[in-house]
Amino acid sequence: MFLRSLWLLVLLASSDISAQQLPPLKVVLLAYPGYAEYDAQGQVVGRTVDLLDRLFERAELDYEIELLPIARVRRGLVSGDVDLWLGLNNQVGLEAYAIQSLSSFGSVPIHLYYRPGEPAPTWPDSLQGKALILITNYNYSLPVSRVLQDPRLAIELRSSSSHVGAIRMLMRNRGDYLLDYRGQTASAMAELNLDQLPYIVVDDPPMRLFASRSRPDAAVLINRLDGAFDSLVAEGVNMTISRQ
Numbered sequence: 001m002f003l004r005s006l007w008l009l010v011l012l013a014s015s016d017i018s019a020q021q022l023p024p025l026k027v028v029l030l031a032y033p034g035y036a037e038y039d040a041q042g043q044v045v046g047r048t049v050d051l052l053d054r055l056f057e058r059a060e061l062d063y064e065i066e067l068l069p070i071a072r073v074r075r076g077l078v079s080g081d082v083d084l085w086l087g088l089n090n091q092v093g094l095e096a097y098a099i100q101s102l103s104s105f106g107s108v109p110i111h112l113y114y115r116p117g118e119p120a121p122t123w124p125d126s127l128q129g130k131a132l133i134l135i136t137n138y139n140y141s142l143p144v145s146r147v148l149q150d151p152r153l154a155i156e157l158r159s160s161s162s163h164v165g166a167i168r169m170l171m172r173n174r175g176d177y178l179l180d181y182r183g184q185t186a187s188a189m190a191e192l193n194l195d196q197l198p199y200i201v202v203d204d205p206p207m208r209l210f211a212s213r214s215r216p217d218a219a220v221l222i223n224r225l226d227g228a229f230d231s232l233v234a235e236g237v238n239m240t241i242s243r244q
Contacts, residue, residue, distance in 0.1 A: 025063040025083040025221075027052065028073055033187060035241065036067060048086065048241050051105070055239070059228035061221075070139050080214025084221075088205045090139040099218050103229040104206040106240035110140055111185065111199040113170060113178040121177060123202045124153060131156040133166050133175035140179065141205040148179075163188035167197070207241060 029036040035046040044065045056063050068076065076082030078097045088108060089100060114121055124147045136159045148155060158175050160166035163184045170178045179202070189197065209225055211218040233239055
């Protein structure tokens with residue numbers, strides 16, 4: 001970590017990237033209650049935003065933040081309309097149009113839920129010929145996506161537009177299993193006043209920053225943010241975006 005930070009200082013000393021020369025970076029996140037959401041004044045607030053404030057302050061970079069759906073995030077990174085995204089490498093070919101940070105801001109567990117009293121499934125064998133409930137327009141990690149697309153498993157995919165609706169589908173036997181992120185399912189179960197559904201962990205992908213390759217200084221930008229991240233961690237700052 002020390003060597004990486006030292007190399008970064010040398011690189012930045014010879015580059016022309018600076019807070020004075022650059023307009024505010026356009027940073028985007030996916031909406032997530034408590035972590036990234038709009039308040040009554042239309043400002044993006046939450047734990048993730050607070051962490052990014054510390055990071056960009058340390059890196060001495062100005063930024064503006066916006067919440068976008070994943071399809072627009074991808075288009076923005078490709079076109080250069082988006083400078084940075086904090087998220088998961090869950091898109092095929094993402095490396096072709098974005099550079100990811102070495103720094104990880106924690107992981108986002110993906111769970112396979114099943115009904116109480118039923119035997120615990122085995123991933124991915126138990127999906128063979130079963131009906132699997134997904135959340136509409138959601139992306140999962142690449143390993144999980146490859147399983148879902150495996151024709152040998154003959155999975156019947158069903159969808160719900162909400163996490164609450166997906167849980168209700170599972171409990172009403174309208175699907176054999178539910179695939180969802182831990183934090184959002186936990187919030188939905190609390191809304192339904194349900195006890196924790198049984199589950200197995202199928203993946204635990206890390207959250208990283210992704211810079212659009214449309215920026216000529218994308219690599220320098222990511223290295224600068226990695227250096228700021230390292231310096232904060234060295235001071236004992238918790239840079240993990242914890243999800244309950």
